[in-house]
Amino acid sequence: MATPKPRKRREPRRPGRPRADEANQRERLLDAAIACFASDGVAATSQRSIAVKAGVTPALLNYYFGSKDKLLAAFIAERITPVVAELRESLLAAGTEPHALVGAFVRGIHGVVERYPWWPALWVREVLAERGALRDLLVQQISPQVAQLLAKTLTGAKQRGTLAADLDPRLLVVSLIGLTLFPLAAEPIWRRMFNADDVDRAALLRHTLALLDQGLGGSHAN
Amino acid sequence: MATPKPRKRREPRRPGRPRADEANQRERLLDAAIACFASDGVAATSQRSIAVKAGVTPALLNYYFGSKDKLLAAFIAERITPVVAELRESLLAAGTEPHALVGAFVRGIHGVVERYPWWPALWVREVLAERGALRDLLVQQISPQVAQLLAKTLTGAKQRGTLAADLDPRLLVVSLIGLTLFPLAAEPIWRRMFNADDVDRAALLRHTLALLDQGLGGSHAN
């Protein structure tokens, strides 16, 4: 467990306003919630487990957020939406040439994950599931800002011939996400699986860009 | 909902052994469980919700499976493991040339998903999560049979120069899974997102193989 346990272990915290240290509880609680969401999934996370991780009682969560639903809403508004807006900006700055655009996307995702390690696991998990907690958000808000933008630009590139003819621009967006988000989400697994301690994020990034650039390469009969 | 509701709707089923129709309850219950697992996640699925979907009481689940844990174990043993073994066979039959091997993998996954539509969503969801219900299974049993086999063969190919030099064979396995399983898991989403009713599974397969074959293609300055 990465999260530090509640500071001292002395007597079990009594009621009452705390001694002025330990400000920004709200942010701490959000952090704890995200950690639980990422490891157990949103639906399977109880307020109790979040509270335990943060070293408080479940009642405090409702003091700050009102309810479980509102806690999720706060998480989305304060920790998801801003990052997506940022990602969109970097795409807009990358222009319309496919290799540059795709590179910007892959690098952009890597950049996000660098700062928010929980991002890919949570994202993959809560979007792909039929009743995932972030699914509606993706389709209604994120997708227009990022995926549609990408697809539109790639469609233009294909018409100009700067994108291979047998690729579907819309499917390429999906492939891109699968090619970046998935390996990052699965990182702990393939590290263990392949004893791949020698591979760092930069190597993963290079590998991904190389695959996108040229495919498998080598000679082949097919 | 795909699962047919309990046949008749008359009076609310009393106790007692049923009238000889409606055999293989066990399989029906497993189907219902899988449907719930796929849409809500394993941890968030209650026995009650499975029972409701199958039109029985929660007690019956425990009659057939003993407990929630054993139900999960039965699901894995009876519905996951056999398919993996099958997939492994098709890889062994594909030989060692990278393009053929990779093609066999991609086609193999598509074949599995054709028969078991719940496969990708469940897989992605329960493996990527830190405490996912299938994670240990993957690392300890599936991975050696499929992923390690792939990685080993690809490593050999790279040494013989039939695989691009700047690809990492182990990471390529991860890329492959991301490139096939992820788009299939996300199918309902990108269909809606891009109004992509014109794209069928065969088109997705062609697109994926094309991307693997040549990358983005087109002309580029980079």
Place this chain on the structure above:
DNA sequence: TATTTATTTGAACGTTCATTTAATTTAAGC
């Protein structure tokens, strides 16, 4: 036909969940 065995429910148990309320402690403002 009589008896045993298999399958199913209803009802109950103790646990955990999200949420509310009252009490408690400290900080902040006057």
Place this chain on the structure above:
DNA sequence: GCTTAAATTAAATGAACGTTCAAATAAATA
């Protein structure tokens, strides 16, 4: 220093959970 406001917990609520068990009903066997 007094009063008010903010932050926190303990305790309580009712709903949902997994599980167990006796009773009920039909099938299978003798």
